[in-house]
Amino acid sequence: MIKDINSIQDFQVAQRFMRYVQIDTESDPNSTTFPSTEKQKNLSRILVEELQQLGITDAELDEFGYVYATIPSNSDKQVPVICFCSHVDTSPDCSGSGVKPIMHADYHGQDIELPDDPSVVIRFVEHPDLKNQLGNDIITASGTTLLGADDKAGVAEIMDAARLLMANPGIKHGTIKILFTPDEEIGRGVNYVNLDKLGARFAYTMDGEKAGTIEDETFSADGVRIVINGVSVHPGFAKGKMQSALKVAAGIVAELPQDRLSPETTSKKEGFIHPNHIQGGVDRAEIDLIIRDHQTTNLSKHEQELREVVEQVVDRFPGVTYEFIVKEQYRNMKEVLDQHPQIMEIGLEAIRRVGLTPERRSIRGGTDGSRLSFMGLPCPNVFAGGHAFHGKMEWVSRQDMEKAVLTILHVANIWEEQA
Structure with a gap:
């Protein structure tokens, strides 16, 4: 014993x-x-x-x-x-x-x-x-x-x-x-x-x-899915008409902060916005992101900054619309x-x-x-x-x-x- x-x-x-x-x-x-x-x-x-x-x-x-x-x-x-x-x-x-x-x-x-x-x-x-x-x-x-x-x-x-x-x-x-x-x-x-x-x-x-x-x-954590609805037209007749959802999605990812608010630029208790999956084509594209911060109240701030990036990019593509879906993951x-x-x-x-x-x-x-x-x-x-x-x-x-x-x-x- x-x-x-x-x-x-x-x-x-x-x-x-x-x-x-x-x-x-x-x-x-x-x-x-x-x-x-x-x-x-x-x-x-x-x-x-x-x-x-x-x-x-x-x-x-x-x-x-x-x-x-x-x-x-x-x-x-x-x-x-x-x-x-x-x-x-x-x-x-x-x-x-x-x-x-x-x-x-x-x-x-x-x-x-x-x-x-x-x-x-x-x-x-x-x-x-x-x-x-x-x-x-x-x-x-x-x-x-x-x-x-x-x-x-x-x-x-x-x-x-x-x-x-x-x-x-x-x-x-x-x-x-x-x-x-x-x-x-x-x-x-x-x-x-x-x-x-x-x-x-x-x-x-x-x-x-x-x-x-x-x-x-x-961390407190949310997931965000951004759905981009493009304008699909046959590429042979696309001038002035087509708006590729995939290009819009790529533009959104490219416009995210480069020197802050990402996993590769943060440490300790700093939060981030991280795109971890992108898929789609001309008509529709989706970006999945994870939002993290030790302060739960900061999640909505990061999501608002992300939404502003989305709106700025989408505004450059007439006829394109988007959906911004937030899902709570854990706290x-x-x-x-x-x-x-x-x-x-x-x-x-x-x-x-x-x-x-x-x-x-x-x-x-x-x-x-x-x-x-x-x-x-x-x-x-x-x-x-x-x-x-x-x-x-x-x-x-x-x-x-x-x-x-x-x-x-x-x-x-x-x-x-x-x-």
């Missing part, structure tokens, strides 16, 4: 992680199904089976691809029910098919050349956190795919923490809920989550980056989390107890926790240890994943301790 959480040595998280990443779970933004790819359930079925083998009898996979499970309380106290959450899908930005994980043991600061494509090199000078990994074991892919640390590192960490909690009743905790979601990478991760079934009061996503970090602030979870300071206080204390210096961060993006927070489940984001997400240079260290497992155990224990 373990009472000193930090004395735990029998981790299985790296082995679990290296098994999970070999299962292709890439999501598809162009799909109209949920989950967007049926193959995501291949991993989820394995997770359910493994949870059941741990003695978690209610583990289940629902029709939408969500995994729900409960670790029963072993405390006599009335402890708030908390949830740990990660997503099973990987980004469509880089192939997740045929991932071959490699463990580079006892890292000593060298550049890491990936064998299946020697041109892909994880260089020490380009990855600042490698300086904190000397002597650790670094896991990468082989050079032709992403690794999948986003977020199979989080999945493996929750699974290993569940194993340790079930095996060690000396670690006191309240009721713990587990949630694995699909389609987080394409912004649909919690579209059909059943919070009544989940039954948690507070949650933590294990989906962050550097060891020791916990994030309570995200800055800090607006919710600030109302429940205990969640962050316990997260920070758990990281301290692991022996790390906690770092409170903002995310230039969003997580499932952003939407869950506004759905009534306040949910900050805890480190999972991965780096260089969504590309062939993605990496994670075994030791950082083990620290994340310990952090989960401490979070669960501190909630019981403070109840």
